[in-house]
Amino acid sequence: MIRSLHIAAKDLKAEFRTKQMLNSMVIFSLLVIVIFSVSFGDLLGNSKIVTQLAPGVLWISFTFAGMLGLSRSFAGELENGCLEGLKLCPVDRSAIYNGKTISNAVIMFLVEIITVPLFAVMFNYSINGLAGLAIVIILGTIGFISVGTLLSALTVNTRTRELLLPILLLPIIIPVIIPAVLATGKMLANGDISDISGELRLLAVYDIIFFIIAQLVFEYAIGD
Amino acid sequence: MENIISIKGLSKAFGNLHVLKNIGFDVKKGDFITIFGPNGAGKTTLMKIMSTLVEPSGGSITIDGFNIKDDPLEIRKRIGSISHETYLYSELTAWENLRFFGRMYNMDKSRLNARVDELLEQVGLGYRSNDRVGTFSRGMKQRLSIARALIHKPPILFLDEPYTGLDQHAASTFEHVLRGLDAQDTTKIMISHNIDRSLKLCNRVLILDKGTIVFNKLRTDVGSVEDFKATYESFVHE
Amino acid sequence: MSKKSNQNNLLSILTAVVMLIATYMIFFSLPIMRDESGEILDNSFNIFYFHLPIAITSYLAFFVVFVASILYLKKGTHNWDVLARSSAEVGSIFALLVLVTGSIWAKATWGWYWIWEPRLTTSLALFLVYLAYLLMRQAIEEPEKRARLSAVFGIIGFASVPLSFLSIRMWRTHHPLMFGSQGSGGGGLEGTSLQLTLLVNLIAFFLLFATILSYKVQNEKLQEIITEKKQALP
Known part of the structure; x- marks a missing residue:
């Protein structure tokens, strides 16, 4: 466990030194929101339509920005053969997975913290149920990132990894996106946390199931 | 001297492709073995199996008393790997790189810091310890990768084509550094196709061709570099 | 080989x-269906006897993929x-x-080709996962790596498909159903002849799946032998 944290710390240190991935993810995520709000145009005046569309826009921007980061997550380790160097260390394969999941999730949370205020401005929201929204975003992100990290490792040794990752990832995260969008919608419509207990439960179940599966299959995903 | 590595009946097949067939040899403590062979002979696969990255299809390998299938973690603790890849993170400094890998070997903080400083001096990079590895030359990276491989004082060292990408000068410096660190009597296995450079380092020579060991003799029995080149040609038709 | 093809x-x-x-049972032996008010329903409901068995078979097929995948990782056996x-x-x-029959049925019943009905949508999710799986296989050339990944x-x-179903069901119940409460389920499927027809169709499609699968496996193996022979040629 402690070594997962070392791996995550190593990733974050390298990332914050260049901020390459973080910057592109933030900009991409903001661009998605701007493009959507521009393309909706006059509809944004109609608050009823906005409440129905906006949660989807938010999660699309998270998903796409996240995919950008995930596609680099293990690809970055290929430079100088670092992934092999890591596999030569006496650590369990799952420690590599856990470390990567932690660093990916931290970066994703940062992107989300920057995106949400801009989203609120663009779609004329005053966010009230911030705690509830935070729980939804955290649970949704963990589910998305834990599957995404696994698939990032799975595709890293293929020729067409940038193409393959979204194709593999999107059908698998349907069960994250749907409850996350529903719950976000309810929270934005001044809902209470008790209104989204079903969604939260499903997200939690998803997180747990895929976290366990990842522990079991990760070694095969990064094997030579 | 006892055998520190023992390989018996090792084979590896990828689907219908038999990369290694019935490989067997022993390595004594303190040996420096060089395995020569053409591209596609299975050298890299053999190295990957020995360093627990790839599972063999058949046969057994024992390293320092541990079986490769049962105790991969124990074996990884005992080996250091130097390859043509440096296994270094470009965004981190030399010092951070060594410390990170030290942590992966579970070394405790105070001992690790001293070890990192000591190694950086030994490979002649002490003055650049706080510079990012991305700014280093190929030769400097390769020296740092020696330090990386030795961070946990492994009794066994694997060298996988370490000369790739090094010019004459960098290669000589590399050998010099490697010799300088040799006080601890590490057992070494190197794979290479550079006969000129590699033959003089080892005390036993193997030739691997088409997945089988076709030659296994002491360095003292193979004669000069020119003699060995002729022997190599007679076994391997590239 | 000949024994195998005899079995096939x-x-x-x-x-x-x-x-x-x-x-035959679907078209000739079923009683005429009536709804609550006693009006005769048109024959479009008959597609249900294809639709449901095909759907169940498609899940069964993916279950076979799942089990075979686990066994491959455990045993490493090429087969x-x-x-x-x-x-x-x-x-x-x-x-x-499933999607095609579902759409035809939806069109006949409600006038739309697609309805976001939970089970049908889950089949869509399943289909997308299958597509991703097959695309992935195409993208990797090394046989061993392709098999493992x-x-x-x-x-x-x-593992994602049942979760997809739960989430889609949650999503649909949160939206007003456009078509009333009538889903594609087997509500009102009483009467033994109906159940029997369904059962026989289920067996028929299982058998169809088994047959095609068995031929497919045999084909794949023959193909490998050919590739191997080709490689052996100078």
Whole structure:
């Protein structure tokens, strides 16, 4: 466990030194929101339509920005053969997975913290149920990132990894996106946390199931 | 001297492709073995199996008393790997790189810091310890990768084509550094196709061709570099 | 090989016979369906007897992929990979047929080709996972790596489908259903002749799946022998 944290710390240190991935993810995520709000145009005046569309826009921007980061997550380790160097260390394969999941999730949370205020401005929201929204975003992100990290490792040794990752990832995260969008919608419509207990439960179940599966299959995903 | 590595009946097949067939040899403590062979002979696969990255299809390998299938973690603790890849993170400094890998070997903080400083001096990079590895030359990276491989004082060292990408000068410096660190009597296995450079380092020579060991003799029995080149040609038709 | 193909021949004859009986039962032996008010329903409901068995078979096929994937990772035996990829290819066609029959049925009943009904939408999710699986297999050239990585995806994909169903059901119940409460389910499927027809159709489609799968596996193996022979040539 402690070594997962070392791996995550190593990733974050390298990332914050260049901020390459973080910057592109933030900009991409903001661009998605701007493009959507521009393309909706006059509809944004109609608050009823906005409440129905906006949660989807938010999660699309998270998903796409996240995919950008995930596609680099293990690809970055290929430079100088670092992934092999890591596999030569006496650590369990799952420690590599856990470390990567932690660093990916931290970066994703940062992107989300920057995106949400801009989203609120663009779609004329005053966010009230911030705690509830935070729980939804955290649970949704963990589910998305834990599957995404696994698939990032799975595709890293293929020729067409940038193409393959979204194709593999999107059908698998349907069960994250749907409850996350529903719950976000309810929270934005001044809902209470008790209104989204079903969604939260499903997200939690998803997180747990895929976290366990990842522990079991990760070694095969990064094997030579 | 006892055998520190023992390989018996090792084979590896990828689907219908038999990369290694019935490989067997022993390595004594303190040996420096060089395995020569053409591209596609299975050298890299053999190295990957020995360093627990790839599972063999058949046969057994024992390293320092541990079986490769049962105790991969124990074996990884005992080996250091130097390859043509440096296994270094470009965004981190030399010092951070060594410390990170030290942590992966579970070394405790105070001992690790001293070890990192000591190694950086030994490979002649002490003055650049706080510079990012991305700014280093190929030769400097390769020296740092020696330090990386030795961070946990492994009794066994694997060298996988370490000369790739090094010019004459960098290669000589590399050998010099490697010799300088040799006080601890590490057992070494190197794979290479550079006969000129590699033959003089080892005390036993193997030739691997088409997945089988076709030659296994002491360095003292193979004669000069020119003699060995002729022997190599007679076994391997590239 | 000849013994194997004899087995396949027997299996296909059996499938053909059961399939004929099943189809006969749908078109000629079913009583006329009436709704609550006693009006005669049109025959479009008959497609249900194809739709449901095909849907169940498509899930079964993916379950085969899942099990074969686990066994491949555990044992590393090449044959499990052949089974996984054969079942995925056959299963994806069944999954596509679920969508097609579902759409035809929806069009006949409600006038729309697509309805976001939970089970049908889950079949769509299943189909997308299948597509991703097959695309992935195409993208990797090294046989061993392809087998290993797609086995991992076969496991992940299978685990995601039930969760997809739960989330889609949650989503639909939160939206007003456009078409009243009538889903594609078997509500009102009482009467033994209806159940019997359904059962026979189910068996027929299982057999069909088994037959195609068995031929597919045999084909894949023959193909490998050919590739091997080709490589052996100078």
